[in-house]
Amino acid sequence: MKIVAALTDPADAALAEKEGADMIELRLDLMEIDPVAAVQQCRKLSQLPIIATFRSAQEGGRYFGDGDEWEKKILPVLPLVDYVDVEQRFARNAACVKLAGKKIIASHHAPIMMPLPVLFVLERELRAFGDIVKIIMTPQNENDIIELLAFTHEIKLPICTGVMGSRFRFARAVLPLFGSELVYCHVGKTTAEGQYSVGEFVQLKKMLLG
Secondary structure, three states, X not given: OEEEEEEXXXXXXXXXXXXXOOEEEEEHHHOOOOHHHHHHHHHHHOOOOEEEEOOEHHHOOOXXXXXXHHHHHHHHHHHHOOEEEEEHHHHHHOHXXXXXXXXXXXXXXXXXXXXXXXXXXXXXXXXXXXXXXXXXXXXXXXXXXXXXXXXXXXXXXXXXXXXXXXXXXXXXXXXXXXXXXXXXXXXXXXOOOOOOEXXXXXXXXXXXXX
16 A cells, blocks of 8 residues: 555645655645645655646536646646546546556546446446545545445545545555555645654555554
8 A cells, every 4th residue: 555645735746745644635726826836845745646636626626627628737737747636526627647658547536336237337437537536535434434445445446536535534444455556645744634743644555464
């Protein structure tokens, strides 16, 4: 598993690396600073791979534009980053990321828990344009957690699964044990309710994996 430090301030990049993050996600939709300047600052402070993300309002972020506007925003940062988070709603705009030689994290965040058959269909749809599939659900009960664990374990290609909210926060720590490759944590301000800090998850990883 790799620990991703999701940042709202590129100035936190050095601390993220120091505390044990493996990758950095720049939540560009949550930053007032120019996206190119934000990535450049991050590059000066850290050697870690960078994920560029403009999270839409529909999936919990503050980007309110359409796919074409998203493409215009992402194009200037492509030479400077390693990965781009592309939501399913922007799939038709993913070609520019591929042409730039960058890897795609194809993502979908839902305020519900989807049934297992629907999850498998969603995974195939995201895999059609992404290198890594990221599926984040909002479980309503323990049975939902068990199904999400089973789904994660069944998928053999690169995948990241997780939960929204703090009610089942523990699932963020357990899902990597069943195959989820990325764990999104915070340094400084959280980007999602229920996130562990990078420092906390480094300790959890030691305890869970030895």
